[in-house]
Amino acid sequence: MNYIKELNAFYDWLETNSLSTSAIALWHALMHINNKAGWAEEFGVAASVLCIKTGLADRTIRSARNELKQKGRIEWNTRRGNQSAIYKMIPLIDNLPAISAGNKCQQDDNNPLSVINADKYAGNHADKCTDSSAGNHATLNKLNKTKRNDIYSTSTGSEDERFVSDKEFSELAKLYQQVIGQPNAFTAQWISDVKAAYGFEWVKNAMLEAESRGKRSKKYTEGILENWKSNGGMKLSSDKADINKKRTKFHNFEQRSDNYTNDQLEEIMEKKRQAAMERMKGEKSI
Incomplete structure (x- = not known):
């Protein structure tokens, strides 16, 4: 599946078909997860992960996925017990045969389609999502490391590395809520991107610096990071403490x-x- 072509085709399709903003956000989240899973034909993803990816409440996720199914954009089925639901993206354009998040699709008589646990391969784990008072925002909880990769990405690295990454992402997610505000459909990806580009310490201190200056926004935080990069290092207002103490x-x-x-x-x-x-x-x- 060609990610860019599918995005363009999706918005062309929206010109003649209506979708709620919740359904659009969910479609983007599912496309992102399937990309991380290596464009598996079928993949599993927990509702809590979708809550974080979209910023939607659990009940809104359920409504949005039914809407996408009715409009012919996805197929989904529940599984027994506490297992996550299985999703299948319906492409808008011709695409190559799907591959699994590993090397190739594994098929057998009992499982004709590859069922990929996208929670694991996409590296996104979350605690159970609860409704907020607004009804449309979910608390950002612990996520695993989301690696930047334009085409395919799989889970790599030691357990220690993944644990450290989980802890760092969780801290940045909580700090985001304190400094910038409620998460939206793109918050998790934004945190992953800036963390991959600048590192945990820089991103954390940039958000704190933005807060100290009274500029609580992603744009201002990105500006601080760019300035540090251009000037050759992180420079905090607290560095002037020796002069102003x-x-x-x-x-x-x-x-x-x-x-x-x-x-x-x-x-x-x-x-x-x-x-x-x-x-x-x-x-x-x-």
């Missing part, structure tokens, strides 16, 4: 410490205390 009445001792020993400094302070005591006695006697 509050000073105590003994702050000059820090500069003198290179010339006096600890005993000498203590002697100087003791003389100052004695002088202060003498002044206080003199004031009382008047």
